[in-house]
Amino acid sequence: MPSSVIRKYFYKPELQILTIVYVSGAVYDYLDVPQEVFDDFRAAFSKGTYLNKNIKPNFRYEKKD
Numbered sequence: 644m645p646s647s648v649i650r651k652y653f654y655k656p657e658l659q660i661l662t663i664v665y666v667s668g669a670v671y672d673y674l675d676v677p678q679e680v681f682d683d684f685r686a687a688f689s690k691g692t693y694l695n696k697n698i699k700p701n702f703r704y705e706k707k708d
Contacts, residue, residue, distance in 0.1 A: 648691035654681045662707075663694065670707040673698055 646666075653662040654676070661673040661681055676698065687693035 646690045649694070652684075652690070654685075656681075661698070661702075672705045672707060674703045674705065676702055 648666060650664045650666050652664065654660070656678055659675050659677060661676040661684070662670065663673065664670050680697065684690060684693050684698065
């Protein structure tokens with residue numbers, strides 16, 4: 644999963660939380676992300692593009708400390 648923006652990601656299906664660790668070191672939890680959306684994100688050729696177009700505008704998020 645090489646990405647110029649995303650270092651790694653985790654998904655907790657029981658909580659529907661997608662955690663993104665950015666290359667910058669920032670960590671965000673995207674909330675109420677359905678399994679289908681995560682599956683599409685995981686399959687996307689460009690994770691950063693998918694994140695910007697389909698997740699950021701549609702799901703609440705929290706920055707982690």
